Amino acid sequence: MILFPAIDLKDGQCVRLKLGDMEQATVFNNDPGAQAATFQSQGFSWLHLVDLNGAFAGRPVNEAAVESILKSVSIPVQLGGGIRSLDQVESWLAKGIRRVILGTVALRNPELVREACKLFPGRVAVGIDAKSGRVAVEGWAETSDLTAIELANRFADVGVSAIIFTDIDRDGILKGLNIESTLELANAVDIPVIASGGLASMDDIHRLTQPDCRILEGAISGRALYDGRINVPTALRLFEEAAPC
Numbered sequence: 001m002i003l004f005p006a007i008d009l010k011d012g013q014c015v016r017l018k019l020g021d022m023e024q025a026t027v028f029n030n031d032p033g034a035q036a037a038t039f040q041s042q043g044f045s046w047l048h049l050v051d052l053n054g055a056f057a058g059r060p061v062n063e064a065a066v067e068s069i070l071k072s073v074s075i076p077v078q079l080g081g082g083i084r085s086l087d088q089v090e091s092w093l094a095k096g097i098r099r100v101i102l103g104t105v106a107l108r109n110p111e112l113v114r115e116a117c118k119l120f121p122g123r124v125a126v127g128i129d130a131k132s133g134r135v136a137v138e139g140w141a142e143t144s145d146l147t148a149i150e151l152a153n154r155f156a157d158v159g160v161s162a163i164i165f166t167d168i169d170r171d172g173i174l175k176g177l178n179i180e181s182t183l184e185l186a187n188a189v190d191i192p193v194i195a196s197g198g199l200a201s202m203d204d205i206h207r208l209t210q211p212d213c214r215i216l217e218g219a220i221s222g223r224a225l226y227d228g229r230i231n232v233p234t235a236l237r238l239f240e241e242a243a244p245c
Helices: 032-041 052-057 063-072 086-095 104-108 110-119 148-153 179-188 202-208 232-241
Strands: 002-010 013-018 021-029 047-051 077-080 099-102 124-131 134-137 142-147 163-167 193-196 218-221
Touching: 002 032, 002 052, 002 063, 002 193, 002 232, 013 032, 021 032, 032 047, 032 063, 047 052, 047 063, 063 077, 063 086, 077 124, 086 099, 086 110, 099 104, 099 110, 104 110, 104 124, 110 124, 124 148, 142 148, 148 179, 163 179, 179 193, 202 232
Parallel strands: 002 047, 002 218, 047 077, 077 099, 099 124, 124 163, 163 193, 193 218
Antiparallel strands: 002 013, 013 021, 124 134, 134 142
């Protein structure tokens, strides 16, 4: 099981939002490359990046910050936010991103996801963000009528490498992961699922290592890491010991 530290990028800085609200952003580091290097030095094996401005603009915005991160670390990096075309997918992969995360476009243009998976096997993930149980897109500004499971099932056989499932109602407020909904999704599809949104404490870490959660590929943590609520060495050891089902 993998613990992914999150670096959310807004105006070139590392921030965390509250409930996906761009007006409720807390800046944790002005140097994304340095923050990424810190995470690598702590022993993390992956990084999770989100271009927040890009998610709202519908195009990559924080390219310079992402590139500084790629130059600062040797561990694999996954990136989402504003990636809406095959050219953008190819460009990010060529720059060194290990895995791109397609969110809004997965709902708006599922054929693009299928084509990306075909062209770049193993390097395309789908981000499914849910608000009150429904898929949200455009940087969480719009909510659809589709459930997370319904959207995930559209990509059951196209080669998606992972689904990053975020409960927006819990994101950034340290209320704990929505384990029930995450496991419901993970058990409904054959695609590996990564939990995101609300990981708050070591209690969540311990919960994720229980047998029923070992179906998950891992979990993403943001604010709890920056706030020091997670004991990193202990969390990484527990995740490493949690064998998959």
